[in-house]
Amino acid sequence: MTQPNKELLAKAICHRCGGLKAGPLVPCKACAFVPSAQERQVAWLFSEHHLGAEELAYAARRVREGDRPDPSSALKELAREAMGAQPVSDAALAPLGARSMLLLTAGNLLLTPLTGVALWFGMRQDRPTAARQALLVTAPIALGMSVLWFAAVVASRMGP
Numbered sequence: 001m002t003q004p005n006k007e008l009l010a011k012a013i014c015h016r017c018g019g020l021k022a023g024p025l026v027p028c029k030a031c032a033f034v035p036s037a038q039e040r041q042v043a044w045l046f047s048e049h050h051l052g053a054e055e056l057a058y059a060a061r062r063v064r065e066g067d068r069p070d071p072s073s074a075l076k077e078l079a080r081e082a083m084g085a086q087p088v089s090d091a092a093l094a095p096l097g098a099r100s101m102l103l104l105t106a107g108n109l110l111l112t113p114l115t116g117v118a119l120w121f122g123m124r125q126d127r128p129t130a131a132r133q134a135l136l137v138t139a140p141i142a143l144g145m146s147v148l149w150f151a152a153v154v155a156s157r158m159g160p
């Protein structure tokens with residue numbers, strides 16, 4: 001009789017102690033560590049969702065030998081997208097500063113409302129709060145400018 005290799009059956013490993021877990025987000029039975037916030041992305045990277053059985057076993061061994069996993073931000077981004085989660089960092093949720101709002105409003109008025117649309121498009125993934133703000137500032141200005149433009153066209157047609 002051969003003992004089944006437990007490490008090859010693990011669904012995830014604890015990236016704190018290298019213990020075996022049933023899933024990336026469940027508490028670790030060995031050290032009681034529960035991944036929260038950013039740690040959830042690291043935990044996901046150390047699960048069967050990202051690694052094969054052999055790689056998990058290898059990673060578990062490395063962690064037990066004292067390796068502190070420090071995945072790159074690109075890997076954590078991959079995990080975040082795969083988990084379908086919203087960004088959790090404070091920077092990502094930070095609203096636009098007063099200065100940015102002023103610049104955006106000025107850009108919308110003096111140049112084109114496309115400024116705000118472009119900003120919203122660029123930020124909607126990483127900074128949803130700021131992107132929504134950009135859109136809120138831009139939409140009324142875009143509407144107002146359309147009305148002005150329309151009024152100008154009508155006025156020129158009805159001219160003397």
Ligand SMILES: [Zn+2]
Nearest residue numbers: 014017028031
């Ligand atoms: Zn653990």
